[in-house]
Amino acid sequence: MNLMEEIIAAVDEMPPFPQVVHRAMQVIAIPEYEVSNLVEILKVDQAVTANILKLCNSAYFGLPRKVSSLKEAVVYLGSDQLKQLLLSGAASKIYEKPSEGYAVFADELWRHALATAVMSQVLRRHLRLKIDENMVFTAALLHDVGKVVLSSFVSDRYIAIESMVESGDYSFQEAEKDVLGFDHAEIGGKIAESWDFPPSIVAAITFHHEPARSPKEFRLLTELVALANNLAVMVGYGTGVDGLACRGHGLLLQKLKLEEKDVEELILLFQMEMEKTCDIAGVSER
Numbered sequence: 001m002n003l004m005e006e007i008i009a010a011v012d013e014m015p016p017f018p019q020v021v022h023r024a025m026q027v028i029a030i031p032e033y034e035v036s037n038l039v040e041i042l043k044v045d046q047a048v049t050a051n052i053l054k055l056c057n058s059a060y061f062g063l064p065r066k067v068s069s070l071k072e073a074v075v076y077l078g079s080d081q082l083k084q085l086l087l088s089g090a091a092s093k094i095y096e097k098p099s100e101g102y103a104v105f106a107d108e109l110w111r112h113a114l115a116t117a118v119m120s121q122v123l124r125r126h127l128r129l130k131i132d133e134n135m136v137f138t139a140a141l142l143h144d145v146g147k148v149v150l151s152s153f154v155s156d157r158y159i160a161i162e163s164m165v166e167s168g169d170y171s172f173q174e175a176e177k178d179v180l181g182f183d184h185a186e187i188g189g190k191i192a193e194s195w196d197f198p199p200s201i202v203a204a205i206t207f208h209h210e211p212a213r214s215p216k217e218f219r220l221l222t223e224l225v226a227l228a229n230n231l232a233v234m235v236g237y238g239t240g241v242d243g244l245a246c247r248g249h250g251l252l253l254q255k256l257k258l259e260e261k262d263v264e265e266l267i268l269l270f271q272m273e274m275e276k277t278c279d280i281a282g283v284s285e286r
């Protein structure tokens with residue numbers, strides 16, 4: 001097998017995205033869904049159930065008594081926090097998978113993904129965009145998932161990628177493509193496709209470094225993820241060399257009609273929101 005075939009084979013070997021999370025998200029998306037329907041789905045997965053109860057009984061919620069029923073915990077948490085818990089729980093397992101190459105950054109990569117997801121939420125709200133909140137959060141959370149696969153092929157080629165980026169002539173993504181034959185955005189899109197995510201999420205992941213190439217109907221979502229990615233890097237949640245090569249930032253700001261004062265406001269909102277999400281996802285901020 002040549003390198004490109006090996007990479008494709010590695011995409012096929014990725015663990016599936018947890019069905020329980022997919023199904024739970026579908027129920028939560030229904031307005032005034034039945035809590036008992038959601039509990040039926042969640043209770044099948046012991047780890048998910050344990051996480052929900054753990055969060056509900058954590059100091060973060062400060063409830064006066066211990067909650068031991070899943071149904072009660074689901075009601076206490078409410079759908080927004082439940083969604084964050086379920087999606088970040090599934091994504092953290094994928095991002096934190098030990099591997100070579102970028103793995104030195106596994107923890108950094110996970111925090112970057114979470115920060116991008118939080119930033120995308122803040123942006124979506126600030127811009128009052130009518131794009132589905134779950135879709136935005138999921139696409140942003142998984143935007144760099146391709147790095148998890150490419151990571152194992154990078155190890156001894158990392159220096160080559162790094163020096164190309166440092167030369168200033170290549171973006172991180174261009175250097176990856178040159179050295180590996182694929183870039184992480186492309187591979188991420190293939191992974192999302194194999195997980196049966198909708199075309200909107202696949203497009204946002206595939207084109208997060210070149211939103212202008214995203215199909216028109218998904219372009220706004222892609223731009224949102226792309227900008228959230230850049231802003232997350234800007235506020236210190238970057239991943240090594242990738243952070244040096246964010247292109248088209250000014251253009252995106254212009255397109256979404258954001259001025260410097262908006263960005264300052266967004267960063268403040270992000271910091272508050274990130275703290276909350278880290279509590280929910282059980283992540284220490286730094």
Ligand SMILES: [Fe+2]
Pocket residue numbers: 143144184185208209
């Ligand atoms: Fe990326």
Ligand SMILES: [Fe+2]
Pocket residue numbers: 112116143144229
């Ligand atoms: Fe990224």
